[in-house]
Amino acid sequence: MSCGELTTHARMINPGPNPKDAVMNLFADIRLLVLESLDAMVTKGALPGGLAMANVTVEPPRDAAHGDMATNAAMVLAKPAGMKPRDIAAALADILAADPRVISVEVAGPGFLNLRLAPAVWQGVLGQVLQSGPGYGRSDMGAGQKVNVEFVSANPTGPLHVGHTRGAVFGDALASLLDYSGHDVTREYYINDGGAQVDVLARSVYLRYLEALGQEVAFPDGTYPGDYLVPVGAALAKEKGDAWVDQPEDVWLAEVRTYSTDAMMDLIRADLASLGVHMDVFFSEKSLYGTGRIEAALADLENKGLIYEGVLEPPKGKMPDDWEPREQTLFKSTAHGDDVDRPVKKSDGGWTYFAPDIAYHFDKITRGFDALIDVLGADHGGYVKRMKAAVSALSDGAVPLDIKLTQLVKLWKDGQPFKMSKRAGTFVTLRDVIDLVGPDVTRFVMLTRKNDASLDFDFDKVLEQSRDNPVFYVQYAHARVMSVLRRAAEAGIAADAAALKGADLGLITHESELTVARKLAEWPRLVEIAARTNEPHRVAFYLYELAGDFHALWNRGNDLPELRFLQPDDVATSQAKMALASAVCVVISSGLGILGVTPVQEMR
């Protein structure tokens, strides 16, 4: 029986988070204890009533030597209570010390309270992990809030490249994280099939069509010369024969455009699938035109007095060559935090790109989402304020929009930078990356960096098997657990889910073992922080730390045989230790699940 089987089994019994028994966050429990103790002080008159407790935190101290948990309660309350922090701390310490979970309380520094918890608490954490399986760390924090995560949304003009890959991985992991923390998540892709770039695509495909019929063609500037359009042109030639040869654009453009964008979306869907990304909704920009939906969204803004005819100030400094003052239809985005108002109509009367985007977000709002998240490339940075302004205006401030920008990915191979250029048709594609290193490595590596910092992706380094490579290091820890469980089976020691749930966890007492349990106790809290900040990279870093604690314990078994997971002639102790290993395995599996990475059974 493996951890993988264990979790699969548990998932069958318990298909989702169950808020009733989903407490499981030890830090939240202890914070509750602190708050209750403060109440008791108020009752006794040792503290004035009516104090705001929102800033009282219980956290793991930065330095483990300070204890297991630290609270800032005394310092936060000192000023409003008109008391000295250390006095509050001392009184609070007395009350906390009476709790059976607490074995020592110390006042430290300016008024921190450092708590040490009984081994039984940490043993209890292990029991919770095994009981809850993949449910351990899931929370109802999101309270079923409907969240829309829009990501990738690449123009349907070619295969996805590396920049899109980062957005795809980030968006997908963020969506999983939000799901894991109790949100009702929709993954969505906005297809930009309504603008001029799909006409360019259609003309490019038309050239490939002529080429397939034997003509010599050249690709002028402003067309897409990439090879990926060759089969599209060929398919078109097969279907239509020479019907469109020497015909003007108005004969074939619309049909080729539809045909081509469909073909590109098939390509993009396949690219995403190779990364393990699956969208719930593909939303077509084109569906907004000629249907009154753009007009409806702008009418909503107009009713709020936010649409007017006016002339924008010329940009200061760098002046466009052909600048001339021009009266335009403008959205008063400055009323919602933007720097300048934004045009929604071009001088020829057509919509600017911003108009359908407003309508699209209006549509999301009317679909009833409680929160919106857009994942965009760094080149859309200038777009954030106006979109937030639009959503704020359309929803009367009721629906928050968070825009996460993913910064550039710099590719390295053999010590040389890889360049990409979409125009030249020589960009490095998502498929190139997957073929070289596989989806698991791609995903994990792209999540080991904050989204708003640029990322170096070194093809050689990400495949390296060393501690320097977090993908390997975390997978290795998982594989080691698998190995122990396999060996237990060979030795005839029961290590199935039922046996481990019944193990006597009181046998887990060594400091190295408890360190691992402490790290496991942090998981639910970590998930909440990561979900609150929309930062899935925190999960990747946590897993790396957990793996580190586990490897440390493992290797101490070299010096101290009593720390080895399998104890000959002592089934009970072996099972307790394997319960610990399995708990590590469960959390690694859950964490990797959020990142979209498959845990390995053994290293090759």
Place this chain on the structure above:
RNA sequence: GGACCGAUAGCUCAGCUGGAUAGAGUACCUGACUACGAAUCAGGGGGUCGGGGGUUCGAAUCCUCCUCGGUCCGCCA
């Protein structure tokens, strides 16, 4: 000219939305193999958190002004 994002150990990066003596990895020294393998672990040295000012019990974190990189800037999406 303006907007947004970065800047933390020689190098690559974390840092819990304001907490204690700022942490990992790598590299460099010193040690350790009966399990998934030394592909790992234990220990050591290594810092003006880009710079200046401010806010307060307390700042890498918040506000402000600079410096250097990146992205972008009305009829392209």
